[in-house]
Amino acid sequence: MAAATAVLPRFNNALFHVPVWAAHAIPIRSTHRRRPPRRHASQNGPINRMPARLPGLLPLVVLVASVCCGTSVPAQQGGTVNFYNWSDYIDPTVLETFTRETGIKVRYDTFDSNDTLETKLLAGKSGYDVVVPTGYFLERQIKAGVFRPLDKTKLPNLANQWPEITKRLATYDPDNRYAANYMWGTTGIGYNVGKARAALGDVQIDSWDIVFKPENLARLKDCGVHMLDSADDIMPAALRYLGLDPNTTDASDYEKAAALLQKIRPSVRKFHSSEYLNVLATGEICFVVGWSGDIKQSQKRAAEAKNGVEIGYSIPKEGAQMFFDNLAIPKDAPNVAQAHALIDFLLKSEIAAKSTNYLGYANGNTPNAQLIKSEILNDTTVYPDASTMSRLYTISAKDQKTQRLMNRLWTRIKTGR
Secondary structure, eight states: OOOOOOOOOOOTTEEEOTHHHHTTOOOOOOSSSSSOOOOOOOOOSSOOOOOOOOOOOOOOOOOEEOTTTSOEEOTTOOOEEEEEEETTOSOTTHHHHHHHHHOOEEEEEEESOHHHHHHHHHHSOOOOSEEOOBHHHHHHHHHTTOBOOOOGGGOGGGGGBOHHHHHHHTTTSGGGOSEEEEEEEEEEEEEEHHHHHHHHOSOOOOSTHHHHSHHHHHTTGGGOEEEOSOHHHHHHHHHHHTTOOTTOOOHHHHHHHHHHHHHHGGGOOEEOSSTHHHHHHHTSOSEEEEEHHHHHHHHHHHHHHTSSOOEEEEOOTTOEEEEEEEEEOBTTOSOHHHHHHHHHHHTSHHHHHHHHHHHOOEESBOOOTTTSOHHHHTOTTTSOOHHHHTTEEOOOOOOHHHHHHHHHHHHHHHHTO
């Protein structure tokens, strides 16, 4: 998110009705990717706004599934659902509407790292009913037996999902047994149009050359460069730029990618997976390698502030990573019926579109021109055209040896040692 964005506060492990925080939402995602990055530290505190998007159109029906007895739970029966989501990843009014329509209270907590989520899931007894892992983490968590299969009879709004997205998601989740896509996006380049032009001249920012050629990135150093603190996003981009497989398991390939990143390290002010959303919007930095939806949120905040900051986002022409942040139910979830009810609600056409309009991320439903704002639906950096889609790649879960190597190299890159 996707499998992260500036981080919003939240109520940590606090039971609440959304009206409380919706009235006081405070502006503020790690490995996606957004992640979820998409999209690394867990966030603890009051709840806040988050990014999401889902197109489509369906009746306003909330179905709550009861897995233990096989019957549906009537609307307004109530209960509680424990939702663990990426920070900055939902329209603040969505959960309020869910509680009003179903009587189910939401206990909401957020994270900004797939690593944080995975640690909780593998330890077991997390207490969460719905979680949002990014695709490649989802893949290995499924293999570890972390999730329960979705009861699709309790999820009529699965019919709204876009076949193009469910097909790609099946790379991680064969037959789409365990997860439904919530949001998806790309890892690309966000920039302050004015400051980038002043530093680079009249150069089109549409290539990884701006990032990976040390002489180019050095010209942006003074106005501030951030990168995601996510080896799973940055190292595959470097591998792709070098003409290597982003999913390689060859140690020498990772050494080459690390060497490339070490050359540009002096120009990077900070590695962080959420802070850039706000500081890009305020003009404190001018350049970031980050998640599409977070940068779009930054763009929106700058426009709302009328501070003279214009934000652009580019999917490099050489190709970029496509990430998927997904809704899944832990095997030991305490409230399975309510979990199905929440997932089905989030897949409603109008709810998904509402989140997309608020967050600037594409959602997993088939795009709906009647519900999604035209400026978002027609933005090819949010909903890429066929040519761009053909250049997007996905990454798969790494074996332990490769993951350890990546982590070691990433620490070396960040510390500059």
